[in-house]
Amino acid sequence: MMATTTRTTGKAPLSAYVLSVLTALVLASIVGAIASVFYDENKLLGFVIFAACTAGTFFALGWVFFVSKYTVESDEHAEDNIEHRWYDKATSGAFHDIITTAGIALFVLAITRLEVSGMVVLTLILVLAVVSFAVRFWVARRRDS
Template sequence: MATATRSRTGGKAPLSAYVLSVLMALVLASLVGAIASVFYDENRVLGFVIFAACSVGTFFVLGWVLFVSTYTVAEDLHAEDNIERRWYGKATSGAFHDILTTGGIALVVLSITGIEISGVSVLLLLLILAMISCAVRFWAARRRDS
């Protein structure tokens, strides 16, 4: 029986690595669906299917990173020296400050006006703000250094 050796040179992954990533995705997505279905009294099956379907892609990517990429992706020995890494660091630290500032201003406005907003809405808006801020700051850093 031949054993597969893990290589960081960018080779081909064995079939078992792909099977493990798919299996992990299905199991974790089913778990998310099962947990979500507990909170849906009217149609538990629909809740299970929707949440499992929405999360299976993310879990497959996680499985690919854990099992397949160890065979197929060559390790960059100088990743910390890449310009993209510096752009990303600048973008995320700036986005964090944008979130703090915006959150503080929004808290003051909501406290003064007495407007009530659900927690889901607030988290969604913060997530959208973080992604847009990070993307714009990354683009600006890339453009400035090019």
């Protein structure tokens, strides 16, 4: 049983799209400005790179806040959908994978006294979470198909 969680209901007014884009540009510029503070050699390059890298996320956020209320109608029974159950299975399994892997990694680092930067650790945790979720979601979907 496949259920749709959303339905489009129409177009948003132009002002909603404008607010969405302006919000994205302002938020991306703020992130770029904060990042440029930490780049001594080329502040403009730091600004442009971080603003560009975060713009897509902020465009999506602006759409959710300003446009989606006109274009998407929520399903009152979304939590009963099979996709929601797949999502729950995948996220809970990924959480356990992260806890287990972090515990093993901490044990290995404590024994070996190896120093690892915070950026490397956080990147690896994020990659593990995304990959674990994707694999578990795919497996849950395949089992129920």
